[in-house]
Amino acid sequence: MTWLSLVTLCFLYNAFCIPLRSSYPYQTTENWIYWFMVDYICDAVYIIDMLIIKPRLRFTRGGIQVKTLADTQKHYLMTRTLKLDILSILPTDFVYFAVGKKPIYRMNRVLKINSFWLLFDMLDNSFANPYAIRIARTLSYMIYIIHCNSCVYYKLSAMQAFGQIAYLENGKWYLNKWVYNNQGNAYIRCFYFTAAVATSTGNNPAPTNVIEYIYMTCSWMMGVFVFALLLGQIRDIVSNANRNREEFQRKMDLALGECLKQETTNRVRDWFIYTWQQQKTLDEKKLIEKLPLKLQTDLALSVHYTTLSKVQLFQDCDRALLRDLVLKLRPVIFLPGDMICLKGDVGKEMYIINQGILQVVGGDHNEKVFAELMQGAVFGEISLLAIGGNNRRTASIRAKGYCTLFVLAKEDLNDVIRYYPQAQAILRRKAAAMLKNDKKSDEKTEKIKQQAELEDRCKINPRQVPKLITLIANMEEMNENKGVRDLKKAIEEETDKSRRQSIYYPWSTLQRDDEDEEEWNEEDLSSVGEDTDIEPMENHEGPMDDDVDPMEDIDLAAEVSHSDEDDDWEKPGSSGTKKLHAD
Structure with a gap:
């Protein structure tokens, strides 16, 4: 195309500069x-x-491109392009020697117009928007016609001395006053002047002679x-360029007319505008439906x-299957906040995020x-095959912004896969394996969660010291203060006591008094049940009532009243301390 552009530039130079x-x-x-x-x-x-260039251009013969030099040269010699090229390069400049240096005799160079047409045809096919x-x-x-007409008008004005001849x-x-006045x-x-005359605009001066008429x-x-x-051609070009836009606008107006709520109207309008910006059409399949399969x-x-080959379910599948599946993918656009699923x-579609x-x-x-x-x-690929009836969505999916997804429906997959029984077996096996792995992962996650809850429930928390007191005690700049050291020591003793108590009584969080704890630690429990003065139950006279406590009629005060004068009973903590134990 570079060489063709150079040839076209030379043609335009001759076409404009010669007149x-x-x-x-x-x-x-x-x-x-x-x-x-x-x-x-x-x-x-x-x-x-x-x-050099034209004899080497390839051409098509019988549906096959011919590239050999001998065939391309022979083909070029038989075309009309060669005749025009020869006429365009004829040395008409030799006329200069007879009539002088008048460039009009080089006008045959304009016959190279085939290069101009070919360049614009290639540009028309190269651009996505050729309008x-x-x-x-x-x-x-149009410009070239006006250009040549202006050259004729100037020549007529010069022949009449630019209006100086009455x-x-x-x-x-x-x-x-009709001619150019050389100003x-x-x-x-x-x-x-020629553009105004050609378009019939403006008050043109009246001609004065036959040539002007x-x-x-x-x-x-x-x-x-x-x-x-x-x-008219420009109008048709512009009309074709806006045809899709007008059709899109008409459909959007019809859809907006069916909306009742303002919120729905705004969302429908946003969807139409975004779809036009991304695709320039509402249905991409209509653009290619006329093409061969x-x-x-x-x-x-x-x-x-x-994109489809990256789906884990379709990896290692037959390429022919993927070729048939890609025709079933259709793009769907979602607005911000739309719930995908x-x-x-019930899952009936698989989604691939495109944007x-x-x-x-x-x-x-x-x-x-x-x-x-x-x-x-x-996501959603397992629901296409519904292995084990697992065709329910396990999570909710929402669009964060404008999103374009490729959707593969379950019906489309079934229509294609029935022609590939081997691939169908592979897909079902892979889907079952993926489903099994997902279940194992879910069970493992659930087990870890339950274990964590159990550990948290059975955890024994010792009595906590207020954080403010701990913070004050740990301040380095106050460690030399005697009051702070005493406070810190008291905190440590309290913490040790709580830990020791939680070890002795792990089944309870109730605290015992310090005096009872010392008595229990010093007492010998080996004689429990040996030195009791309680009379046997069989010596009790009278009937036994089921609702009466057997220990209710025992007069413990009478047993110990005779020893009130004994000093040993009034000195707690002495070596002769005695306590009453009931079995």
């Missing part, structure tokens, strides 16, 4: 050498293109037919195959965010 130099006084005796240098450089480009290229091509035709009308002499920039003024008639006819045709598959593979719903971020949420109002799924993530 310009032939009419306007831009080629003079001082600068003609520079014009001629550029002319012959363009001629050299023409010759190289005809002798601008088509408009530029049509405008170039003409007789109704017995009076008038100066010709200001000649090219701009003449170009403006013929010129004006041809200009008006050109404006009526040629320019109307070119403007092979091209549709290749186009879908170029877009979806890499809810926990407990955006999704959130795994939970809670009564989906206020908790457990994780985020990025581009390329896949």
Whole structure:
């Protein structure tokens, strides 16, 4: 395309400059050498293109591209392009020796117009939006026609001395105001006049002679037919460019008219606008439905195959299966806050994130965010096969922002997989293994959770010391204070006492008094039940009532009243201390 652009540039130079130099006084005796240098450089480009480049261009014969040099040369010799190239390079410059240096005799260089058309055809096929290229091509035709017409107008003005020759009308002499008066920039003024005449705009001066009448008639006819045709082409190009937009706007207006609530209307409008920005259409399949199935598959593979092959369920599957599945993927756009699926719903689709971020949420109002799924993530693939009836969603998924997902429906998978029985067995086996691993992981997580709850429930917490007191005791700058040291010592003793008590009585958090603890530690419990003075139950006279406590009628005060004078009973902690033990 680079060489073709160079050839086209040379063609445009000849097409515009040859009429310009032939009419306007831009080629003079001082600068003609520079014009001629550029002319012959363009001629050299023409010759190289005809002798070296064109004979090597490939062509199609019988549906097969021919690349051999002998065949391409023979094909070029038989085309009409060779004849036009030869005519465009004929050395008409030799006429200069007879009539002088008049560039108009080089007008045959314009026959290289095939290069101009070929370049615009290639640009039209190369750009995703070729409407601008088509408009530029049509405008170039209009500009060139006005350019050539302005050159003729200037030449007619020069022939009539730029209006200085008077003409007789109704017995009076008038100066010709129709021609250019040689004031200001000649090219701009003449170009403006011819453009106004061709488009029939402005108050054009009346012609004064036959030549001027013929010129004006041809200009008006050109404006009526040629320019109307070119403007009609531009209108069609612009209309085709906006056709999809108008159809999209019509469908959006119909959808918005069905909405009753303002919130729903805003969300529907946002969805339409975002869809147009991303896809420029509401249904991508309509764009390729006219293509052959092979091209549709290749186009879908170029877009979806890499993404689909990353799905764990479809790894190591037959490539033919994936080729059929990519045709079933369809893009779906979700707005911020849309719920993709809810926990407990029946799963009928698998999702692949193409663009955006999704959130795994939970809670009564989906206020908790457990994780985020990025581009390329896949979820819902197990529900496609429904192994063991596991076709329920295990989590709720919400769109964080605008998201584009590829969706594979369960019906589409079943339609494709029935033709691949071996792949069907592999998919079911892999799905069962994935489901088993998920169950093991869930059981392990649940077991760890239960163990943690049990440990937390059975944990024995010693009596805690207030944090404020501990903080004060641990301050380094106050360690030298006697009061602080005493406080710290008291805290340590209290902590040791609590720990010792929790060891002796691990089944209870009740605390015993210090005096009782010392008595229990010093007492010998070996004689429990030996030295009791309680009379046996059989010596008790009278009937035994089931509701009466057997220990209720024992008069313990009578047993010990005779020893009130004994000092040993009134000295607690002495070596002769006695206590009453009841079995």
